[in-house]
Amino acid sequence: MLALQSENVCKSFAHGKKIIAALENVSLEIREGEIVGLLGPNGAGKTTFISAICGLLELDSGSIAVFGKDVSRERSQVINEINLVTGFAGLLNGLSVEDLLRYYAMLYSIPDKKQRIEDALIQTGLSEKRGQIANTLSSGYRQRFYISKALLTHPRLLLMDEPTVGLDVESARQIRVLVQKQKKQGTTILLTTHYMHEAEQLCDRIAIINSGRIEAFGTVRELKKMADRPSGSLEEVFLALTKSRWEGDFVEARS
Numbered sequence: 001m002l003a004l005q006s007e008n009v010c011k012s013f014a015h016g017k018k019i020i021a022a023l024e025n026v027s028l029e030i031r032e033g034e035i036v037g038l039l040g041p042n043g044a045g046k047t048t049f050i051s052a053i054c055g056l057l058e059l060d061s062g063s064i065a066v067f068g069k070d071v072s073r074e075r076s077q078v079i080n081e082i083n084l085v086t087g088f089a090g091l092l093n094g095l096s097v098e099d100l101l102r103y104y105a106m107l108y109s110i111p112d113k114k115q116r117i118e119d120a121l122i123q124t125g126l127s128e129k130r131g132q133i134a135n136t137l138s139s140g141y142r143q144r145f146y147i148s149k150a151l152l153t154h155p156r157l158l159l160m161d162e163p164t165v166g167l168d169v170e171s172a173r174q175i176r177v178l179v180q181k182q183k184k185q186g187t188t189i190l191l192t193t194h195y196m197h198e199a200e201q202l203c204d205r206i207a208i209i210n211s212g213r214i215e216a217f218g219t220v221r222e223l224k225k226m227a228d229r230p231s232g233s234l235e236e237v238f239l240a241l242t243k244s245r246w247e248g249d250f251v252e253a254r255s
């Protein structure tokens with residue numbers, strides 16, 4: 001069964017008198033158990049697509065199904081299958097890591113709360129920080145907190161919006177290890193990242209999105225073929241497929 005099936009998804013936003021097409025006929029199929037990377041320049045539509053999968057946006061047209069269930073018509077069932085990791089959310093003031101996880105476990109109506117919280121703390125290496133006030137965590141630990149919060153629900157599809165943004169080398173590496181562990185446990189993962197090495201290391205397949213359109217989707221090797229750069233780096237391929245306006249500078253930087 002497909003973990004995700006998006007068909008011709010369109011979503012526009014009004015910016016004053018201007019209409020911005022954030023997603024234009026986005027069709028994407030993710031198989032159960034794979035890690036798919038969604039790569040694109042700033043403003044390409046990555047976060048919008050992730051919000052659409054979570055049912056947080058009303059689509060202009062098209063449809064999204066998660067494990068065969070339609071996101072807009074069967075949202076309550078879809079919510080049980082997915083969770084989202086985003087560093088762009090705030091944290092409630094004044095609660096410890098453990099208390100905040102307990103709070104989310106309650107919101108999620110999770111059974112066996114104690115065990116799930118324990119598991120989530122262990123899996124993310126957060127046990128030693130359980131007593132610390134969550135919004136005083138450093139970026140790396142804060143990111144681990146967001147992941148542990150998402151793991152509470154045992155999501156079958158885990159959505160991660162820039163999971164390693166702003167993290168130091170070691171923290172980012174630990175998050176990638178965590179992502180790989182989740183995959184081994186059978187979780188399907190869709191992640192966005194601006195780090196090409198991360199995408200190359202983690203993802204079974206990569207979708208390149210630009211100005212709301214999927215420009216290419218495939219393995220790194222397939223993308224290289226599509227971009228006619230069989231021995232190029234993923235960065236080169238990315239720039240070629242997004243027809244980067246920086247290509248001139250980039251060529252200079254290489255030579």
Ligand SMILES: Nc1ncnc2c1ncn2[C@@H]1O[C@H](COP(=O)(O)OP(=O)(O)OP(=O)(O)O)[C@@H](O)[C@H]1O
Pocket residue numbers: 013014020021022040041042043044045046047048049
């Ligand atoms: N709530 C909103 N209201 C109006 N415009 C929006 C809204 N959300 C997104 N947009 C616009 O939709 C487009 C896509 O934005 P989105 O946040 O999805 O990009 P992104 O690929 O996640 O970029 P980044 O790499 O910078 O995170 C942008 O032009 C953005 O300004």
Ligand SMILES: [Mg+2]
Pocket residue numbers: 046047048161
């Ligand atoms: Mg974004």
